[in-house]
Amino acid sequence: MILSRLTLTATLTVLLLGPASAEQSAVSTANTSGAVKHHALSLIGEPKYPEDFTHFDFVNPDAPKGGVVRMPSIGGFDSLNPVLYRGEQAPGISLVNESLMVDSIDEPSTSYGLIAEWASYPDDYSSVTFKLRDNARWHDGKPITPEDVIYSLKVNKEANPRMGLYYKNVTHAEKTGDNEVTFYFDSKGNRELPMIMGQLTILPKHFWTGTDAKGERRDPMKTTMEPPLGSGPYRVKSVSPGRSITFERVKDYWGKDLPVNKGMWNFDELRFDSYRDMTVAFESFKAGNLDFWNETSSKNWAMAYDFPAIKNGNIERQEVRLERGMPMQAFVPNLRRPKFQDRRVRQALNLAFDFEWANKNLFYGQYERVDSYFQNSELAAPKALPKGRELEILETVRGEVPDEVFTKVHQNPTNNDQTEMRNNLRQAMTLLREAGWQVKDGKLTNVKTGETMTIEFLIVSPLFERIVQPYLRNLNRLGINGNIRLVDSAQYTRRLNNFDYDVVVGNFAQSESPGNEQRDYWGSEAADREGSMNLIGIKDKAIDKLIDHVIYAKDREELVAATHALDRVLLWHDYVVPQWFSPNQRIAYRSHYGRPDRLPGLTPGFLQVWWDSNANASTEPRASN
Structure with a gap:
């Protein structure tokens, strides 16, 4: 299944696919028309959290807000378009826009309501209806509407060939009630379709059909360096093309008190600096210019962690066991x-x-x-x-x-030995x-x-x-x-x-x-x-x-x-x-970062659930170690 914002931003270096097909189940309540409202959807068993849950148990709901995180991005970027497959998309841009539902990073193939308050579908899985939250807002204060959702389906399918295949069986969407939108499918019995519609990236129609500061009409089918309007926990603060992009936490974010967001998105600023390759980026991490590192080199993990910041305790490292399938x-x-x-x-x-x-x-x-x-x-x-x-x-x-x-x-x-290798090469030659x-x-x-x-x-x-x-x-x-x-x-x-x-x-x-x-x-x-x-x-x-x-x-x-x-x-x-x-993810990070007692099972969740213990001291970048 395609990545949600929650999973996609785990470290921005590891792909983690979310839910996809099997039998749907959900804790739910019935509405007056007899349809069933699902606050959560799961493709494997029952969702862990009931309708009245207050926060995930892998977060600290009282985590302090603040601080700056500096992350590496390998290569440059030339587009801030959140859905177009062409160009090099800026790292972290998925934090700006949201989906109707959001994947749990602790339960496989399970999602909970985000923009959508609930989802409802018939027994034959021929459609799915989402009720949008009345308080869901874009960063400019305008409400998120069914028209935005309908527009987003069209753009996602046209702007990205992967989405075109992913949503191939979705014929159209309609506004079917007060703040409700329904997606219709061309076949029955596809149990994943209700859930994957919840993953749809929602775009503001009034922004993408409007004009930019130069009076030119925006085109979601083209790359752009104009910061997009979104509804998520972060917005673009500044962009230095080819060098870095910085996001700032939206202090009045409409969804900050939702159960799926409580204790999450704790950093005030996220900065992604571009490096031409991993070797240069790792040297920058060692020098104190980056705060978190996802180690993909077994050689480095075994041989390269003897620098001063490790020895003096300014950097910690660990292997996190992941409870998920491997690619x-x-x-x-x-x-x-x-x-x-x-x-x-x-x-x-x-x-x-x-x-x-x-x-x-x-x-x-x-x-x-x-x-x-x-x-x-x-x-x-x-x-x-x-x-x-x-x-x-x-x-x-x-x-x-x-x-x-x-x-x-x-x-x-x-x-296991040279004899086996020679035999294999002889077989290959045959x-x-x-x-x-x-x-x-x-x-x-x-x-x-x-x-x-x-x-x-x-x-x-x-x-x-x-x-x-x-x-x-x-x-x-x-x-x-x-x-x-x-x-x-x-x-x-x-x-x-x-x-x-x-x-x-x-x-x-x-x-x-x-x-x-x-x-x-x-x-x-x-x-x-x-x-x-x-x-x-x-x-x-x-x-x-x-x-x-x-x-x-x-x-x-x-x-x-x-x-x-x-x-x-x-x-x-x-x-x-x-x-x-390897079932383990190897990470290294500055020791002043706090984390919950239990990390989520599918990812270390650094950007989502960690926090800066020195957040109240300063939001300025720290000096090198």
Whole structure:
């Protein structure tokens, strides 16, 4: 499911997908017309908090307000448009606009009313109605209206191809009562649709259809550096293009006393400074110019935290255990390139990757190998042959998927010693020959076309160079000429949006209740849609059928079986070279920050629930350590 503001801003470096499909349940009350009003929606069991809850139990409701937080942003930005996929969106801009409901960062696949007071839907899930809160306001004081919501659906679908697929089954929206709006769907039985409509980013129609300070009409389909009008806990305070953006807490924020916001959004200012790469940003953190750091390098975590601020206690660090599924992170060959379309070639690429060596020599033993698109959750395909409802679903695509789906359990190759590595490379060479490639003059060459096999690894972080280099050496032993292309974030985003790459590093995060977003990841319609997340380039009718099984699952049991089937088929197509995961998030931060006794289970929640213990002393940036 697409990210909400609450989850998206956890550290602004880690993607966490929210709810998606399975059986809806909610603590609710009935209105006079017989419809059911839901203050919260859950796709897995009952929401934790009743209608009259006062605050989440992972917050300090009396947390002090104030202080300045300085965060890193890698690369620059050229747009403050909160919904457009083009351009480099400014970090933190999601804090300005809100959604109808907001995801819990402690409960998987659960959301609570934000702009909307309640949601109501019929038993067949053919529509959903939201009642907007009477006191919901834009920062200019004007009320949030059903017209704003209707306008937002149109803009979101047109401005972002991912949203176009996500809300594909939503035909239209109408004002259906006093401060009420109803979304209508073109199909029945899609249990995630009511919840994902609650995730819709709501825009002020009067702002986006108006004119700017120069008298020019605004266009939500274009990038802009004009600070947008929003309704959230923060607004843009200042912008230095290419350098930084600062947000200020809205002191009279309309929603500050809502249960979903009590004890949250405690910092007065959030500043995001741009750095060209992670190495430079980390040095700035060490020098005292940044306040929070999400460590993505196992090498750094093991070797780089011996600087003075650590030794004198000015910086603390810890590993936070996350209670959620882990993403499929992988090297992603682009199937739009003919050289990767033969499954045997992709199998050979996986055989050439030596994870065990990398984990020992590069990662200090901190990772495990990813072996599922739904890693670390009950949604991962069992390590046994399919049976029961999963097998029934797979039978609907028998003959359209690899035969091994029914006869073998998928496993990544292992390389516990050099003998295993040599055997894997020999097997890879055999597969390449079967696919029509032979080594001539030291170069892997296509027998029919004479093309030599070259692979460019497109990366945006220099940290990945040390990881790709050993992989290139193994590929070279197969006659493959591999190289690394390091680009800045703006060029990387453009090339991803246009699918202009051989191999990239993909990160396919999943929720506990997958649904419509699967179309964007693996659906045929997304393969040629600019800006989609179908980085692989999959166009497969059988996978489209399996995605529909996930989306239209009748209950949780059906969803789990359908997801097992989808996972198993994706694995046996060998679309990617799986990398690694850790269930822990590594963070470092200035020691003057306070935090609740218990952090939320899905994210450390730094921007949401932490506070500055020195807030009353000053709101000016602190001197370097």
